[in-house]
Amino acid sequence: MKYSFRNDYSELAHPRVLEALTEQGTKQFEGYGLDECSAEAARMLADLIGKPEAEAHFIAGGTHANQVVTASLLRPYEAVIACASGHIAMHEAGAIEATGHKVCATAGEDGKISAVEIESIVLQHEDEHMVKPRLVYISQSAETGTVYTKAQLTSISHSCRRNGLYLFIDGARLGAAVCSAACDAGYSDIAELADVFYIGGTKNGALFGEAIVLTGRTPMPDFRYHLKQRGAMLAKGAAIAIQFRELFRDGLYDELAARANSTAMMLAKGIEALGYSFSYPVQTNQIFPVFPVSAAEKLHSLYGFYDWEQRGDSTAVRLITSWATPAAAVEEFLYDLAAL
Numbered sequence: 001m002k003y004s005f006r007n008d009y010s011e012l013a014h015p016r017v018l019e020a021l022t023e024q025g026t027k028q029f030e031g032y033g034l035d036e037c038s039a040e041a042a043r044m045l046a047d048l049i050g051k052p053e054a055e056a057h058f059i060a061g062g063t064h065a066n067q068v069v070t071a072s073l074l075r076p077y078e079a080v081i082a083c084a085s086g087h088i089a090m091h092e093a094g095a096i097e098a099t100g101h102k103v104c105a106t107a108g109e110d111g112k113i114s115a116v117e118i119e120s121i122v123l124q125h126e127d128e129h130m131v132k133p134r135l136v137y138i139s140q141s142a143e144t145g146t147v148y149t150k151a152q153l154t155s156i157s158h159s160c161r162r163n164g165l166y167l168f169i170d171g172a173r174l175g176a177a178v179c180s181a182a183c184d185a186g187y188s189d190i191a192e193l194a195d196v197f198y199i200g201g202t203k204n205g206a207l208f209g210e211a212i213v214l215t216g217r218t219p220m221p222d223f224r225y226h227l228k229q230r231g232a233m234l235a236k237g238a239a240i241a242i243q244f245r246e247l248f249r250d251g252l253y254d255e256l257a258a259r260a261n262s263t264a265m266m267l268a269k270g271i272e273a274l275g276y277s278f279s280y281p282v283q284t285n286q287i288f289p290v291f292p293v294s295a296a297e298k299l300h301s302l303y304g305f306y307d308w309e310q311r312g313d314s315t316a317v318r319l320i321t322s323w324a325t326p327a328a329a330v331e332e333f334l335y336d337l338a339a340l
Helices: 015-023 037-047 062-073 115-124 150-163 174-178 187-193 221-230 237-271 293-300 327-339
Strands: 053-061 078-084 101-107 132-139 165-170 196-200 210-214 290-291 306-312 314-320
Touching: 015 237, 037 053, 037 187, 037 210, 037 237, 053 062, 053 221, 053 237, 062 132, 062 165, 062 210, 062 221, 078 115, 101 115, 115 132, 115 150, 115 237, 132 150, 150 165, 150 187, 174 187, 174 196, 174 237, 187 196, 187 327, 237 327, 290 293, 293 314, 293 327
Parallel strands: 078 101, 078 132, 132 165, 165 196
Antiparallel strands: 053 210, 196 210, 290 314, 306 314
């Protein structure tokens, strides 16, 4: 295989992150996120989002973040509203349902849901014979690589407030969204509009790790109990905080996200120039070109990527670039595509 476009976490970690971990390797730290590195990383994150009152909790992975946040916010009979293509609805092996909460899925458009859809679901669940929608889950960027604008996020947030719902934003690729030319919503906007969100490290240069942010809109005094009960509180919590401290230093986090977006745009422009279309708008580091099945099969012999959706004699595929994707890999892919 020449190169893998399957995901944006194939590379282990950015060299600066590995170096930072090595430098701290023999030092002693308090356990369970009560160390000085976690406190400093939390302060840096609060500065980034402009909310000194926000709390940050550093955990290992995105599915764990989605599960523990949902379980901590909801009563047993309460449910989650999400786009049908959302990660919790499609790619987490029923992790949310395993906490005892139903996912009420809605079709969305280009991988995004709207305030109208949210309110429709609320109206459909009219009494105690049904689950009670209580939390709205969205991803920024979405599973389709698209981004919510500030106006769309504001509309969703206001709908949540009107209907007594929490808003939780999955930010596994939040850096890619914020650094997208199509997005006018920054970190401070996310923090202002959501009850809880997280900033992903795994897919943007970290060895592993996500930073859950409690914005203060909804009191969550017992959140650490939920982390502990669900196995999300690592004894060596400093190992995640050290990585985020380095990523937040000197704007490295945004630099890496912008680099991933840039190579994706380069790839998309080359594919479009060869006459191919896309399933969704190209806005971040995930792109979904549509190829003839025969072309996709030949490309599979050379590159790693996922088939997304069959369309008769064509298939939509997913190509993802990372912070480390070299321009040469993009150029070679385009050369081989043209040769088909």
